[in-house]
Amino acid sequence: MTEIALQRPxxxxxxxxxxxxxxAVLVLGFLILMLGAVWMLLPLVWMLxxxxxxxxxxxxxxxIWFAPAKYSLNNYIEVWGRVGFARFFxxxxxVAGTITAAQLLTSSMAGFAFARYQFPGRMLIxxxxxxxxxIPFQVIMIPLFIMMARLHMVNTYSGMILPAIVTPxxxxxxxxxxxxxxxxxxxxxxxxxxxEPYIFTRIMLPLCKPAIAALAIFAFLGSWDNxxxxxxxxxxxxxxxxxxxxxxFTEQYISQTHLQMAGASIMxxxxxxxxxxxxxxxxxxxxxxxxxx
Amino acid sequence: xxxxxxxxxxxxxxxxxxxxxxxxxxxxxxSPAFFFLLALxxxxxxxxxxxxxxDWSLIPRHFPFIGLQNYLxxxxxxxxxxxxxxxxxxxxxxxxVSMAVSLILALIMNQEKLPFRTWFRTAYFIPVITSWxxxxxxxxxxxxxxxxxxxxxxxxxxxTGIKWLASPVWALPAIMLVxxxxxxxxxxxxxxxxxxxxPREMHEAAKIDGANRWQSFWFITFPLLNPTVxxxxxxxxxxxxxxxxxxxxxxxxxxxxxGPINSTRVMVYHIYSTAFRxxxxxxxxxxxxxxxxxxxxxxxxxxxxxxxxVEYT
Numbered sequence: 164m165t166e167i168a169l170q171r172p173x174x175x176x177x178x179x180x181x182x183x184x185x186x187a188v189l190v191l192g193f194l195i196l197m198l199g200a201v202w203m204l205l206p207l208v209w210m211l212x213x214x215x216x217x218x219x220x221x222x223x224x225x226x227i228w229f230a231p232a233k234y235s236l237n238n239y240i241e242v243w244g245r246v247g248f249a250r251f252f253x254x255x256x257x258v259a260g261t262i263t264a265a266q267l268l269t270s271s272m273a274g275f276a277f278a279r280y281q282f283p284g285r286m287l288i289x290x291x292x293x294x295x296x297x298i299p300f301q302v303i304m305i306p307l308f309i310m311m312a313r314l315h316m317v318n319t320y321s322g323m324i325l326p327a328i329v330t331p332x333x334x335x336x337x338x339x340x341x342x343x344x345x346x347x348x349x350x351x352x353x354x355x356x357x358x359e360p361y362i363f364t365r366i367m368l369p370l371c372k373p374a375i376a377a378l379a380i381f382a383f384l385g386s387w388d389n390x391x392x393x394x395x396x397x398x399x400x401x402x403x404x405x406x407x408x409x410x411x412f413t414e415q416y417i418s419q420t421h422l423q424m425a426g427a428s429i430m431x432x433x434x435x436x437x438x439x440x441x442x443x444x445x446x447x448x449x450x451x452x453x454x455x456x
Numbered sequence: 457x458x459x460x461x462x463x464x465x466x467x468x469x470x471x472x473x474x475x476x477x478x479x480x481x482x483x484x485x486x487s488p489a490f491f492f493l494l495a496l497x498x499x500x501x502x503x504x505x506x507x508x509x510x511d512w513s514l515i516p517r518h519f520p521f522i523g524l525q526n527y528l529x530x531x532x533x534x535x536x537x538x539x540x541x542x543x544x545x546x547x548x549x550x551x552x553v554s555m556a557v558s559l560i561l562a563l564i565m566n567q568e569k570l571p572f573r574t575w576f577r578t579a580y581f582i583p584v585i586t587s588w589x590x591x592x593x594x595x596x597x598x599x600x601x602x603x604x605x606x607x608x609x610x611x612x613x614x615x616t617g618i619k620w621l622a623s624p625v626w627a628l629p630a631i632m633l634v635x636x637x638x639x640x641x642x643x644x645x646x647x648x649x650x651x652x653x654x655p656r657e658m659h660e661a662a663k664i665d666g667a668n669r670w671q672s673f674w675f676i677t678f679p680l681l682n683p684t685v686x687x688x689x690x691x692x693x694x695x696x697x698x699x700x701x702x703x704x705x706x707x708x709x710x711x712x713x714x715g716p717i718n719s720t721r722v723m724v725y726h727i728y729s730t731a732f733r734x735x736x737x738x739x740x741x742x743x744x745x746x747x748x749x750x751x752x753x754x755x756x757x758x759x760x761x762x763x764x765x766v767e768y769t
Binding site: 185188189192193195196199200202203204205206207209210213221222223224225226228268269270272273275276277279280281282283285288291292295297298299300301302303304305306307308309310312325326328329331334359363384387388390391394395405406409410413414420423424426427428430431434435438439442445446449 | 475478479481482483485486488489490492493496497498499500501503504507514560561564565567569570571572576577578579580581582583585586587588589590591593594595597598600602603604605608637640641642645646669694698700701704705708711723724727728731732737740741744745747748751752
């Protein structure tokens with residue numbers, strides 16, 4: 164009894180002291196994260212704010228961050244219509260969509276071959292594919308351009324799409340994921356007389372939804388953001404994707420900051436919307452590849 | 457005896473028929489990806505080397521064979537040396553800062569009692585999903601010397617008049633700052649995943665043994681996080697050596713990127729410009745192989761230096 168009575172105050176004090184230190188760490192950490200989050204978001208908040216303001220407000224000295232009284236959608240209307248972003252937006256969606264679909268198809272089929280079958284040359288082909296992962300795009304862009312010129316694909320949609328329809332990274336990712344699918348599931352289907360294409364499309368693919376979602380996100384964002392290849396392969400205005408349009412239209416509209424911010428917002432908002440909808444897939448997909456890489 | 461041998465022969469035959477069937481399906485599933493990889497990556501890399509041995513020009517179309525002269529020129533070309541130096545400076549500056557900051561943030565965020573954790577994770581991840589071209593334009597104006605928000609912010613602390621993108625000293629650091637800003641969330645998410653893979657009992661055991669927070673981090677978290685650190689360093693360095701978009705968008709003046717006195721001319725832009733603006737495809741291909749060699753050497757060095765077996769049982 165006395166023992167407990169003696170111990171209790173010191174134990175309490177330890178606990179209190181400890182939790183206070185812990186509390187301090189938590190509060191400090193929270194403040195650091197707050198500061199960091201402000202740094203992360205402020206540039207984008209300014210972008211959205213400036214995209215709604217007339218130029219005269221955007222370039223005021225000293226700068227103003229928000230001017231709700233002057234907000235209007237005029238910049239968007241001008242960029243979407245007169246500058247032609249409607250067309251460029253469609254081009255970007257079409258190119259990125261086609262590339263995503265093609266990458267999903269080629270990657271999941273190849274991944275299935277590696278994960279399910281034993282065949283001569285399996286290891287060799289796999290290593291060959293993996294080794295192409297190391298090759299930077301800059302090394303192959305010059306020969307690719309010459310090849311596209313030979314195929315009369317310079318300045319066409321096909322020329323933009325073709326080099327991106329297969330990715331060793333995607334094959335690797337699908338293979339890794341499919342190796343985790345229990346074999347008995349597939350064997351049971353085979354014993355029931357299911358054909359191989361049936362097993363692939365009806366059993367394997369539905370089980371791979373998380374990997375497919377992650378790969379689709381990477382493929383689409385990669386193409387949406389791609390600047391270097393379209394810059395090389397595209398000339399005519401009708402084929403500009405959004406990144407090319409952003410860099411080119413500023414040649415005519417130098418210092419039209421308000422229009423540029425409207426254009427940047429047009430690139431940003433759809434992606435943000437999809438991101439907020441499928442956040443879990445985004446972040447878990449990246450964590451997944453990070454751990455497996 | 458004879459029947460047994462016959463039965464054996466039949467099963468073997470069946471087995472190999474089954475095997476043959478499997479192999480055929482495998483090749484069928486593999487063929488689209490393999491064909492395109494062959495045509496779009498493996499053949500082009502050989503072709504690229506072939507091009508690099510020529511003085512290759514598209515208009516007018518002529519390409520005399522010149523052996524290794526393009527490679528010898530890379531060693532003498534001051535613009536190449538400058539581009540290599542800028543690229544290395546950018547990488548050596550941006551990657552460690554980004555890693556240190558993102559690790560600290562991940563450690564803070566890994567505390568379960570912290571409020572709004574997922575909210576923060578979302579906030580830090582938004583720049584990651586934003587297109588490089590878009591953010592380059594945003595930061596281009598944030599760095600505007602007269603009315604840009606960066607200088608107005610620095611003004612609160614009495615720092616004035618940095619010309620940022622117009623200054624040969626500050627242009628490249630400005631781009632590095634944007635790269636850190638944009639990549640932070642990505643590294644942080646991977647660090648978080650790595651941290652969550654470390655068994656909680658280890659820290660509890662250390663705590664019982666009297667280890668403080670710092671010791672717990674330095675002797676347990678950090679060594680066990682090694683695979684994650686290696687992964688992030690390697691991918692971040694490869695990505696940084698290939699930087700292109702922000703350098704082009706943020707420092708193009710009258711159609712020519714590279715910034716004030718070529719202070720932001722990076723390797724990829726140098727390759728692009730040489731091949732497609734100055735019509736020297738052979739020299740451009742040789743430069744691309746120089747970049748490739750640089751990436752390979754740096755990656756192998758990193759793996760050598762950082763890969764060590766860590767086993768805590």
